[in-house]
Amino acid sequence: MTDLTSDFLGIKSPNPFWLASAPPTDKEYNVRRAFEAGWGGVVWKTLGEEGPPVVNVNGPRYGVIYGADRRVLGINNIELITDRPLQTNLEEIAAVKADYPDRAVIVSIMVPCEEAAWKAILPRVAETGADGIELNFGCPHGMSERGMGSAVGQVPEYIEMVTRWCKEHYDKPVIVKLTPNITDIRYPARAAHNGGADAVSLINTVSSITSVNLDNFSPEPSIDGKGSHGGYCGAAVKPIALNMVAEIARDPETAGLPISGIGGVTTWRDAAEFLALGAGNVQVCTAAMTYGFKVVQEMISGLSDYLDDKGMTLPELIGRSVPNVTDWQYLNLNYVTKARIDQEDCIKCGRCYAACEDTSHQAITMSADRVFEVQDDECVACNLCVNVCPVEGCITMEELAPGAMDQRTGKPVEPDYANWTTHPNNPASRPAAE
Ligand SMILES: Cc1cc2nc3c(=O)[nH]c(=O)nc-3n(C[C@H](O)[C@H](O)[C@H](O)COP(=O)(O)O)c2cc1C
Numbered sequence: 001m002t003d004l005t006s007d008f009l010g011i012k013s014p015n016p017f018w019l020a021s022a023p024p025t026d027k028e029y030n031v032r033r034a035f036e037a038g039w040g041g042v043v044w045k046t047l048g049e050e051g052p053p054v055v056n057v058n059g060p061r062y063g064v065i066y067g068a069d070r071r072v073l074g075i076n077n078i079e080l081i082t083d084r085p086l087q088t089n090l091e092e093i094a095a096v097k098a099d100y101p102d103r104a105v106i107v108s109i110m111v112p113c114e115e116a117a118w119k120a121i122l123p124r125v126a127e128t129g130a131d132g133i134e135l136n137f138g139c140p141h142g143m144s145e146r147g148m149g150s151a152v153g154q155v156p157e158y159i160e161m162v163t164r165w166c167k168e169h170y171d172k173p174v175i176v177k178l179t180p181n182i183t184d185i186r187y188p189a190r191a192a193h194n195g196g197a198d199a200v201s202l203i204n205t206v207s208s209i210t211s212v213n214l215d216n217f218s219p220e221p222s223i224d225g226k227g228s229h230g231g232y233c234g235a236a237v238k239p240i241a242l243n244m245v246a247e248i249a250r251d252p253e254t255a256g257l258p259i260s261g262i263g264g265v266t267t268w269r270d271a272a273e274f275l276a277l278g279a280g281n282v283q284v285c286t287a288a289m290t291y292g293f294k295v296v297q298e299m300i301s302g303l304s305d306y307l308d309d310k311g312m313t314l315p316e317l318i319g320r321s322v323p324n325v326t327d328w329q330y331l332n333l334n335y336v337t338k339a340r341i342d343q344e345d346c347i348k349c350g351r352c353y354a355a356c357e358d359t360s361h362q363a364i365t366m367s368a369d370r371v372f373e374v375q376d377d378e379c380v381a382c383n384l385c386v387n388v389c390p391v392e393g394c395i396t397m398e399e400l401a402p403g404a405m406d407q408r409t410g411k412p413v414e415p416d417y418a419n420w421t422t423h424p425n426n427p428a429s430r431p432a433a434e
């Protein structure tokens with residue numbers, strides 16, 4: 001088994017799987033059981049400032065999007081930060097860290113955007129012996145209306161300012177957790193970097209309404225007939241998170257800034273994808289809430305087996321895909337493929353035909369006895385048929401070798417890489433008029 005020992009910002013953990021700040025990390029009882037199940041670290045449920053704790057709604061907190069088999073694809077929540085007293089949390093954090101020195105314990109914090117508030121809480125967190133802090137600039141509901149969470153994360157200047165305060169008043173690693181509810185994730189990441197952050201973590205939840213009750217006309221979850229937007233997470237948000245992680249990983253202004261990847265990690269494969277796109281470790285919330293703490297065991301064995309098969313170490317996987325992420329205009333326009341249907345596997349459902357016919361391309365024909373065939377002279381190689389076919393592997397995309405005739409264009413496939421920047425149809429590539 002490949003060693004999964006992780007070193008993130010000098011914080012060692014037996015594996016790169018941390019529980020994200022959320023209900024599973026809200027108390028000592030949970031965190032001890034999580035560590036017994038195998039989690040490498042936790043980010044404790046976000047602490048607020050001293051004083052009466054926040055109050056959660058007493059009705060339902062979650063809205064859900066299901067797959068066809070009622071599998072949870074995404075959860076929307078309207079929960080706040082911890083609603084337990086600060087001192088209780090701090091004592092529990094200290095007790096857990098003392099008993100599990102080999103695991104990472106990070107404390108998530110969200111206090112008002114005033115230096116005095118951060119200065120007051122940071123020494124108390126430091127006393128617990130925790131390995132670092134995570135600044136929650138991400139929650140999109142409840143706290144943001146009070147000027148915290150994503151209200152800070154949406155203003156790069158605030159991020160930089162608060163990060164700087166934390167670096168001044170706290171001497172262990174500072175991780176800045178980013179909100180995805182922003183147009184360009186590179187700006188908050190750069191702000192965190194400029195403020196001296198040791199790392200960024202992302203994503204927090206996506207602002208959302210999952211559904212509307214069509215009897216009482218309230219968004220779900222419905223609290224006495226009213227609903228408010230919540231934060232969306234789980235497998236459904238993984239594509240958003242992967243893109244944002246990759247954007248930061250390949251931005252020259254944040255090059256080398258460590259990233260903790262969060263958002264929809266459910267299996268070891270999801271985790272491996274985040275790592276390949278530049279995350280130094282991953283955090284998990286919804287999968288643990290849905291399947292329980294032991295879900296980490298599949299992640300550990302799966303990632304380890306994968307690395308064994310590839311003959312790679314964990315550090316070699318981290319960032320491995322980053323050089324392969326590029327902008328559209330640099331994609332090779334001379335890479336030509338065509339769809340191929342395996343007639344032996346085809347169950348004659350006709351989905352590929354309907355999709356191709358009605359999407360625009362009319363490149364699949366259907367005979368009277370339901371034989372489906374690709375017409376190379378119409379196939380634009382979009383691969384929609386591959387994606388809608390219910391039989392995995394039944395339709396594949398075949399690359400045409402250089403020199404082979406592309407029936408659609410009537411031209412042989414060019415051997416050399418060529419992209420849009422130099423394409424004759426690109427107005428910007430034409431010589432300027434005399
Ligand atoms: C019920 C619930 C409560 C959460 N509370 C917090 C929180 O207190 N602080 C925080 O930084 N993130 C919080 N999150 C966000 C998660 O830490 C995580 O960023 C998000 O759920 C995406 O990861 P996932 O797709 O694995 O769930 C919460 C998420 C859920 C579902």
Ligand code: SF4
Nearest residue numbers: 356379380382383385
């Ligand atoms: S790849 Fe696209 S164009 Fe070609 S057959 Fe499939 S759906 Fe039609």
Ligand code: SF4
Nearest residue numbers: 346347349350352389
């Ligand atoms: S979608 Fe797949 S299984 Fe269905 S007809 Fe097309 S090739 Fe056959």
